[in-house]
Amino acid sequence: MHAFDVLGDPVRRRILELLAEGERSSGDVTEVIRAEFGISQPAVSQHLRVLRDNGFATVRPDGARRLYAVDDTALREADAWLGRFRRFWQPHLAAMATEVARGKRQRRLASEGNEQ
Incomplete structure (x- = not known):
């Protein structure tokens, strides 16, 4: 199987x-x-x-x-098989991580600006 x-x-x-x-x-x-x-x-x-x-x-x-x-x-065998396809979603995940970090930074800066 x-x-x-x-x-x-x-x-x-x-x-x-x-x-x-x-x-x-x-x-x-x-x-x-x-x-x-x-x-x-x-x-x-x-x-x-x-x-x-x-x-x-x-x-x-x-x-x-x-x-x-x-x-x-x-699980390792399944991961190895999926490795051939990671190139299809890896860039999208990296871009999403960048956007999440950017949003966190903007909220932090806005919060710091409100405290002053």
């Missing part, structure tokens, strides 16, 4: 977001995903398995619990 096939699913993306905050038990992940998506525990387990089998998550036993964490292997 290609990285973007795995990440194309909103449930798996949300699970990765949760794991990016730090290691979580399968029960914790299931609780959040069930509340947000209304899917069953077996369905959450299947999504966790897809993430694990495709290099996006790791799992380790901790007593009776299973703790999941982000595995950056597949």
